[in-house]
Amino acid sequence: MQLLNRSWAVFVLFTAQLVGTFAQGINPNGWENTRLSRELDLQYTFTVDTFELTIKNIADKPLSQYYITIPHELMGQLSTLTAALSSKEDIFLNCYLFNGTSTLEDGTKLGYGVIELPSPVLPGKEIEIIAKVFYNVAGRPYPAKINIGDTQHLYFTTNRLPLSSYATVESSLIVNTRSKVEEDNRPEDESLQGVFNEDTKVLEFGPWSDIKPNTVSELNLVYKHITALKEVVNLQRDIWISHWASTIQFEEYYEMTNKGAALNGGFDRLAYMKQSQLVQLGMIPWIQVLEMELPSQASEHFCTDKVGMVSTTEVIDDSLFVKPRYPVFGGWFYNFTIGWTNSLSQFARNYDNDDETFLLAVPVLNGPVDTVYDHVSVSIYLPEGTQIVEADSPVSYNSMSLTQEHSYFDMNEGHLKLTFEFDNLFTSIGKADLLIKYKYSKAALYKKPLSIAVYCFTALMAFFIIRCLNFNVNK
């Protein structure tokens, strides 16, 4: 599942918000797609749409922005848009979502992503880029309800011909699932049909040539998906930093569901018990065990839900295996809290040899593999008296807020709580690190036990005085 490696995601940014509406869409005369080969990857809970583009400037002036068309219904589930030059794949181009939509004559609504090219492309020149769009969406279960033991199929709808604001000279499409994939409502025209390649297990379409801008053509795919579609509806991730204990504590509250096929009728334990073969093979459309990849040398693991400890949790090496109380079938929900502790030195170090400034790097997520997240809120609790110098996130966030939170023995202003809110994340993107530079002075470090001592002393003195007073009254 190393779809994106760490360095990949770090530079993905699409923060700019260009405002505007286009009645007619993007000017089709800017670019021409000399070659567009698209690969649709449906293996996971999320969808990866990869475009290998060779684009040519057909306008009469240099251009530096390329608009990539995104179906409007997928805009809400879009996780990330990345682009790079084919020649330098590890250098990412600046990409962002275009804040505006356009409507075609047949009523199709379109959204756009903008790729900022490194330098303006002169008229008539070509450039090769690779763009990837990640959606937090997989196919819908088809049929929507199955019996225990039936194979789960998903149904995915997309565009057959490339959907672009620009004319395309030559294009092809590859659909990659892990298994046999079939087309629903196959068109009569053989040139439009795909061929299943038994060797590579992919469905190949095209090549097609000379496709007009904004061509809408539907492609319906039915494919086998034998594992559950894990979706975290809500994740509350709390990270507590303690300089006194020199530890970093993680606590994560998950609200999960399975977007896969629901059960026909109720849950039949007898039928379920007969599927133990499938369970061992892992070919089950329900969530049996969740494997959380934790940082190395984590200790003091726990897993609870709202009625207490989940006793079936196991820790093997650096992974925490959470077995939900019941198998989570399609449409069922489960929520739980896990936590663990690491030593602080694994994540924070002194910055610039300064004793009082620290650089903290914590991953955005530590969740199970192949999972999508609708909403994630990461809170970092820094000790009392900390000052944040700088904070940065590898993925774009909805909001960042700084509040105070009173916790154990916080006699003064309380812990500093830095919260990031994210939408539409998926497992691999979460491996990137949040970077926080903060200042925690020695004075603040020693202020804490001192203030506790003062409070204790005051309480004892008050007690003593009250005792004395009482004595006097009785005399």
Place this chain on the structure above:
Amino acid sequence: MSDVVVDAVDSAIGTASRAETGGKKLLTTREKNSVHWVLQSVKILICVSLIVAAVSSRLFAVIKFESIIHEFDPWFNFRATRILTESSFYHFLNWFDSRTWYPLGRVTGGTLYPGLMTTAAMVWHGLRWIGLPVDIRNICVMFAPAFSAITSWATYELTCDIKDSRAGLLAAAFMAIVPGYISRSVAGSYDNEAIAITLLMLTFMFWIKAIKSGSILNAMGAALCYFYMVSAWGGYVFITNLIPFHVFCLLLMGRYTSRIYVAYNTWFILGTVASMQIPFVGFLPIRSNDHMSALGVFGLLQIVALGDYIKNKWDNPKRFRPVMFVSLIFICVFGVTLLTLATYFGVIAPWTGRFYSLWDTNYAKIHIPIIASVSEHQPVAWPAFFFDTHFLIWMFPVGVVLLFLQLKDEHVFIIVYSVLCSYFAGVMVRLMLTLTPVICITAAVALSQLFDVYLNFSDLFNMLQNDSTPTRPTLTKFVTKLVVSGSFIFYLFMFVYHCTWVTQNAYSSPSVVLPSSTPDGKLALIDDYREAYYWLRMNTPEDSKVAAWWDYGYQIGGMADRTTLVDNNTWNNTHIALVGKAMASNETRAYEILDELDVDYVLVVFGGVLGFGGDDINKFLWMIRISEGIWPEEVSERSFFTANGEYKVDSLASQTMKDSIMYKMSYHNFPELFGANGGMDRVRQQLIRSEDVGELTRFHEVFTSENWMIRIYQLNEKDNEGRDGKFVSTPMISNAKASTGGRRKRNGAAVGPSELRI
């Protein structure tokens, strides 16, 4: 762990008593001061280690399992506490709970004893205020151990007033670890009793102090503790009757003093008016018969005080005696007549059913099956006394006799207490709890008396100091002392061992989670309850109504957070009977009843796969009996028995039995689990064949937990004809067996084997 501590405590007590008794003779007055300080610090050390022992021995449940609320009632208390912390106190008192007793609802705020929840919430707020935002669940879990430490201290103070500080320390040590008290105060047992016993001891402590000193302040302390007790536990009636009874006994013994007058009247007036502040109690103290003895003694005391006044002024006390007796008799007759008349005309509420069942053990069985069905209302089995108190049970009468020999005012109290409670504990298992403190006190008195004599080696020390050669009689005396004290120290050691063992094995099971072992001998937890409750919580609409037997009401409310029809607050017998009737009816009738009640899900507990005896089939007879009490023409207990009058579930079971939804739901798909020949029910050791179990047509299975312990069914839609799902399969369940989880099962112990099988 506590073993070591308590052992150290016991030896320390020995040292202390030795030092004290020895100290008086050995040392000069100049040195006495320093000895006093040493003694004081030893005492404090012992008290601290007692508190550590009391708390730590109750933590087995947390160590063995987890920090979880236990059993049934604590789940309600926990839920109520959470509501209290989330809203204001006034909202809490006016809380109308529409999520229980559907569709009736329950005026929860006015029908509960708020003391426990209020205390927990106060602790929670207090800790937050000093910068410790502890989770409310952890406070609730640790509540009982914390209060047991206070109980231990109160017992110490009380016994100090009865005998001396040596007996006090022993009593406190006993109280800290005696299983009879631990049974209701382990970590997680967040029940009213957890705080009530503490308050009981505090009240008695203040009362004894008040009686001894005649101080208004002490009596006021007793009244305040009594008020607190009223707010926490229905068992406060015990105090309401015990204290007047004590005073009455003293009056009969001719021991009236003005101290008694001061103590009792202050206690009564303040306690009564304060107890009326609790919404659930309201005007009961002046209306109910349970409280009349206190009022009567109050009146009597005024007259006696007047009589005493006159008597003191009169020069000839002898002539006064007949006058007093005649007046007394007249007043008694007058009072009883008034009471009877008032009861007859309905001014005063008659005694409650539970009260009657205290005197006549068969009363409940005949008239109120719902009270009889609760196993903690059963008469206690004799071995339980030994199990719960070990060697204290035979030190107990010794202590009572020793107190009889002295018979001071406060001794009368302990004697009265022990006599009353011995009877009550014999009648109801759960009143064992109130007996335990007095056992501890009297046993400590007896034992310390014994140690005073036999652990006193000061002669020997004297001799050694004087360098005189020991004579023969002193040597034999020394040996005797050594043998006696040695054997009793051995008993103490055994006691500690027994307590630890009992606490660890019998009283630390949360009963929500059952311990078991896998075939290869590893410890495994059977977590079916939480599995199913959590499934309900996560995967059913929030306003779903779940029909289940009342035992599980509080748990469903607390863990599954769904609306229930009946729960452990068994205030409405008819509603419970209605659920029982539905369970006992055939599918068509049951569907009608449940549909009328708006039920979405039906939950049954079935132990046949696992061998868990406390399941619904074993409780089924009580459901039938309770509903038969209301609808004798529709439900008949007889028709559920075989022709031979046996309660069977195999092919011999009566047709009515097989038709009942309880039977069908329990055994749905069960025979198929084991193959063509049918399956063996491991609780009842009877063979269930697939042809015995009728198909469900109006309900369908929506969830069954891992070990089949909880099965949840949904009512079919009205136009839906149900589904057929007959499977034939081989058994594939794990061989996990439940080991003996907890001896104190609360419900349904009366029918069939109620223990888990090994």
Place this chain on the structure above:
Amino acid sequence: MAAPTTATTTTATGKQSNSVWNDFVDAYNVAARSYWDTIKENKKLRLIDTFCLFLVVIGIIQFGFMCLIRDNFPFNGFLSGFIICVGQFVLLISLRMQYVNPFPGISKTRSFGEFVIASLMLHFVCLHFIN
């Protein structure tokens, strides 16, 4: 003090025998005489007893009023009013006992302090009960 109760006992015992009756009257007379004597000497006791009498009168008035209007609504109002009379009366008697004959270990001042605290407590609770 407690005049009504003595009245009932008088009639009851009167039927028993003449000597008992004589004893009783004698006892009453002796007690009353010595009572008046004490009262005359001790101002504090006189104060306490006047207060007691006042409370008895208030209590009787309250009870009589309830009988008169034949309605005890609001019951808790009546009850707390009545109980506060009885309670204060009882506390006063307790105080008086300690004045006449102090208990060992409790000085007169301390008993008065305790009395004040208990009375405050009683009033607080009753006020709370009245709503």
